[in-house]
Amino acid sequence: MNRLKTTFCGVEFKNPVVLASGTCGFGRELAEIRDLELLGGISSKGLTLNGSKGNAGIRVWETPSGMMNSVGMENPGVRRFLEEEEPRLESLGLVNIVNLGGHSEEDYVEGAKLLNGAACDIVELNISCPNVKAGGMNFGVKTEVARGLVRSVREVCRHPLVVKLSPNAEDITGLARMCEEEGADGVSLTNTYLALAIDIYKRKPVFDNVYAGLSGPAVRPISLRMVHQVAKAVNIPVMGLGGIMTWQDAIEYVMAGATLVQIGTATLVRPESAWEIIDGMERFLEEQGIRNIEEIRGII
């Protein structure tokens, strides 16, 4: 019995567990540890049109039950990704999600056009990057700023399009409804939370960029609440993420309305986390006599 089989915006997943972007590279390193093809999908490292060497200074800081990062989208760029990583990812038997970021609308649109030439299964649009033209304000904070971007990318993108939402949005349900109105096939949430750490002896922020993104179990109840609100507000499917460390956490997200779950920080702590979460979910469904996970999706 295939209790975990899930369909998300028309794409079949053998189970609802996806590696979250930025916490699995392009799958090369984790493939040395476990079989990637046992996973539902992989959302590979966020790309920008021309690539980036990422941020200078400290990039990681630990917090109670969480971590802050300021990697700054270090990535090889869309073209190099298409040459060096995409063919291998396409050949694997799991859903291949490509995460696309950018610092201007033009970058996003150009990146999306290039990805049209690849056989990836889903494009996940990361709207949490700072918008250079809007004074560095994150694209995903104001619904109407994000609308322009989602509309432009949707116009050119031929793949199923999922928009990854920022928990820093002024109105998370309004943002999600906008994505649905603009023709997105799904949403994923949440990205990391804007946070601050200070080195009191240096009397300076820990991070060169001052603010950094908080993730991990510390944020889970808040992300879970947002997933619940968004799943109730839209008719497109939702990928839930934010601090999922165990299969119990993943089941919570499904009950809150997530069709798929993404595993992020947990992979950095224990690389085999996603695989263990799949096994645990499978056992839970069996014990509870649930034939398919959709029976418990959104029951809260």
Add this chain to the structure above:
Amino acid sequence: MGKIITNERLNEDFFLLKAEAGEAAEKAFPGQFCMLRAGEEYPLLSRPISIFDADPASGTLSFLYKNVGKGTDIISRMKPGDELELRGPFGHGFPVHMTGRTALVGGGVGIAPLYLLAKRLAERKAVSGTAADGLTVDVYLGFSGTPVLKEEYGAVCDALTVNIGGFVTDDVDPAAYDTVITCGPEIMMRVLYRKCLARGAGDRLWVSMEKRMACGIGICKVCTCFTADGTKTACKDGPVFRAAEVFYDEAAPGAEQEAGS
């Protein structure tokens, strides 16, 4: 997982931990590290700790670490018999096939990975009629507080120099060596590199980079080093690099002058 065998305090803040490590003890190579974790959800992340010693016969690994924060503090309070989450070994370690005069220069807890290197080099030298015949290994250790493990280091090298409270880099003449290997605070390693450059020995220096890490396996990119050859991860591409690769900015005009000042 690894059961702790011993976890001793050596001075104000240095500890020596020995744990059961199974296959990792066989695989361990000088300059590699393991990810150690003791917490549940806080601290969440593992701590990258250099391998001090490896004993394949007993399947044990030893780690010399400094208590610098919450993660290492929790580890320092663990007792024999406690289970430690231990992963590794990870990373690319030191060169070990060098011949000729070799200096190993450690500062602070950066001395840790040099012990296994010195030990493996001493083992090479013990086999006569090989390429290791002309190999000499001098070890320089710099401490800000009470020195530790002097006898242990002394037993695996030709000459041991210990510097307390000063600059260990002052004790080393790079021109006297064919290979120089260093691990310590970045500023110390940079000073040594400037000294190497000034003596025309820039290409002889290898460094082990210490960076804050999260995953230890190359996926999260929080330990990136900007190198002459693009971005590299300290955890997977390193932690050992040629100094010229990671300190390429030192080679700019004026660097030699600065080193001489």
